[in-house]
Amino acid sequence: VTCRKFIEFLMEYLNGELSPQEHAEFEAHLAECPWCVAYMQTYQ
Amino acid sequence: MEEMTARSPAEEAPDEAVLLDGLRAQDPLAFEQLVRLHCTRLLVVARNVLRNEEDAREAIQDAFLSAFKGIGAFDGVARLSTWLHRITLNAALMKLRSRQRHAEQPIDPLLPGFLDDGHQADPAAPWQESAAQLLERRETCDLVRRCIDRLPEAYRTVLLLRDIEELDTEETARLLEVSVGVVKTRLRRARQALRTLLDPHFRGGIS
Numbered sequence: 084v085t086c087r088k089f090i091e092f093l094m095e096y097l098n099g100e101l102s103p104q105e106h107a108e109f110e111a112h113l114a115e116c117p118w119c120v121a122y123m124q125t126y127q
Numbered sequence: 128m129e130e131m132t133a134r135s136p137a138e139e140a141p142d143e144a145v146l147l148d149g150l151r152a153q154d155p156l157a158f159e160q161l162v163r164l165h166c167t168r169l170l171v172v173a174r175n176v177l178r179n180e181e182d183a184r185e186a187i188q189d190a191f192l193s194a195f196k197g198i199g200a201f202d203g204v205a206r207l208s209t210w211l212h213r214i215t216l217n218a219a220l221m222k223l224r225s226r227q228r229h230a231e232q233p234i235d236p237l238l239p240g241f242l243d244d245g246h247q248a249d250p251a252a253p254w255q256e257s258a259a260q261l262l263e264r265r266e267t268c269d270l271v272r273r274c275i276d277r278l279p280e281a282y283r284t285v286l287l288l289r290d291i292e293e294l295d296t297e298e299t300a301r302l303l304e305v306s307v308g309v310v311k312t313r314l315r316r317a318r319q320a321l322r323t324l325l326d327p328h329f330r331g332g333i334s
Contacts, residue, residue, distance in 0.1 A: 085245025094315050122239070122251035125329070126322050127258055 084112040089119045093126060143207055150198045162191055165208060169215045175287055176219035178276060182226075183219070190218040216292065216302055220284065232279045237320035254329040261329060274324040282317035289314050 089112050095101050096109050113120055149157025166187060173183035173190075193214050201210055240248035254261070261267045275283060288299040289310070300310045 085241075086247045087241040087245040090239050090247070090319070091315075094311075094318065118247050118250040121253045122247065122322075125251060125254050125258070125326065126318065 084108045086112075086116060086119055086122075089113075089116070090122060093123060097123075097127070147201075147203060147207065150195075158191075158195055161194070161207070161211075165211050166191075168208075169211060172212060172215050172292065173219040175291060176216065176284065177223060182222055186219040186222045187215055189222070190215040193218060212292070213298070213302070216288065216294075220302055223280075223284070231281065234279050234282055234316055234320050237278075237323045238316060239319055239323070251326075252330055254326075256329070270328060271321075271325065274321055277324060278317055278320055282313050282320060285310055285313040286317040286321065290318075 089096075089109060092101065092105075092109070096106065099106075101109065113123070146157055146160060150161060169187045169190065170183055173186040174180065177183045177186060190211065194211055197214075201207070242248050262271070275286060278286065284303065285299060288294045288302065289296070294302070296307050296310050296314075300307045303310065
């Protein structure tokens with residue numbers, strides 16, 4: 084998962100609309116990308 | 128409709144079945160009560176959509192007229208207030224569409240940019256306070272409202288209907304006469320653009 088994909092599908096991630104596998108991939112991206120953590124926190 | 132002010136709590140909650148019977152019987156007093164009960168709240172809704180006092184007042188007049196004419200079609204499943212809210216949104220959106228439109232601003236400059244490798248081009252940084260903390264302050268709410276007003280119209284209306292009027296995706300699509308997919312895409316971009324507009328204010332606190 085890149086930042087581009089994470090941000091593109093952030094709404095679906097937050098709404099719990101991703102598949103379990105995609106959700107796990109997004110969690111893994113968050114664990115290694117402080118920029119996307121910051122983006123998600125400020126998006127909400 | 129300036130003379131129609133908010134009622135006391137007891138008057139705000141009349142027996143809806145009785146009121147509905149009056150409306151269906153075309154009782155003028157029932158219509159008057161309906162207007163008195165709801166016009167203040169509905170004017171706020173119309174103002175949010177149209178951002179113009181005169182247009183908003185015309186829209187709620189159109190809405191009440193539609194309600195009076197269409198009361199026979201009201202099935203009583205939803206609450207009257209919900210039904211009127213949807214009619215008002217529809218009237219306001221029709222007026223918005225009928226206005227002389229300026230060329231729509233592109234939203235692309237407000238969307239996040241990415242490098243070729245997929246990383247954020249302008250990495251996000253934390254805000255000094257959480258959004259919940261920020262929204263407790265009046266000046267923050269005013270700033271958010273001003274930033275929403277800066278969004279291109281097609282995106283502003285979707286954000287307004289979904290996040291402020293709290294309609295679901297399907298109903299928003301129906302009112303705007305677009306597909307559910309279009310609503311989802313516009314909402315995603317509208318929220319991204321709003322975040323972009325708010326970011327410089329909140330990275331360093333309220334400015």
